[in-house]
Amino acid sequence: MAFEDLLEDPVIQKYLHELVGPTGMPVAAAPPDGEVTDEELAQELGLELNDVRRALFILYENDLASYRRLRDEDSGWLTYLWTFEYEKIPENLQEEMYRLLDALEEREEYERLHEFYLCDICSIRFEFSEAMDCGFECPECGSPLSSMENDHLVEAMITRIDELQAELNVNP
Numbered sequence: 001m002a003f004e005d006l007l008e009d010p011v012i013q014k015y016l017h018e019l020v021g022p023t024g025m026p027v028a029a030a031p032p033d034g035e036v037t038d039e040e041l042a043q044e045l046g047l048e049l050n051d052v053r054r055a056l057f058i059l060y061e062n063d064l065a066s067y068r069r070l071r072d073e074d075s076g077w078l079t080y081l082w083t084f085e086y087e088k089i090p091e092n093l094q095e096e097m098y099r100l101l102d103a104l105e106e107r108e109e110y111e112r113l114h115e116f117y118l119c120d121i122c123s124i125r126f127e128f129s130e131a132m133d134c135g136f137e138c139p140e141c142g143s144p145l146s147s148m149e150n151d152h153l154v155e156a157m158i159t160r161i162d163e164l165q166a167e168l169n170v171n172p
């Protein structure tokens, strides 16, 4: 897939944005074909060199960019030549979705299997055993705790789990 097609995908845009943040996004969203130096990128995009380097390093840590170093024989200066490797984005995204799915399934089970109590004043939630330990009174303000429904939360999680399973072709 060409970089341009990848970058039109809103899911991929969001993924990159979460990785590099708003200041790094101009770097992440404009991957050149072939090698480029950090100075060239900074100049082309009108960005601070440090912001460019930070974004490149994040991409590198996530296997989305690599570099090789060249030493100038006269000055001894090192130049970093960067290559964007966005062909790994779909794979990374998929791994991320599997992680999210695992976390959601775990959380959904926790929510489904526990009873919760709430202090309306402090908006603090307690598990049943915690609520019982403090005599169903908020340890912060002393207000009585009220039983809290989490059916909507559980339903929303199940919907999201179903969607993820469908996207990943996982059978429940």
Ligand SMILES: [Zn+2]
Residues within 6 Å of the ligand: 119, 120, 121, 122, 123, 124, 138, 139, 140, 141, 142, 143
């Ligand atoms: Zn309270």
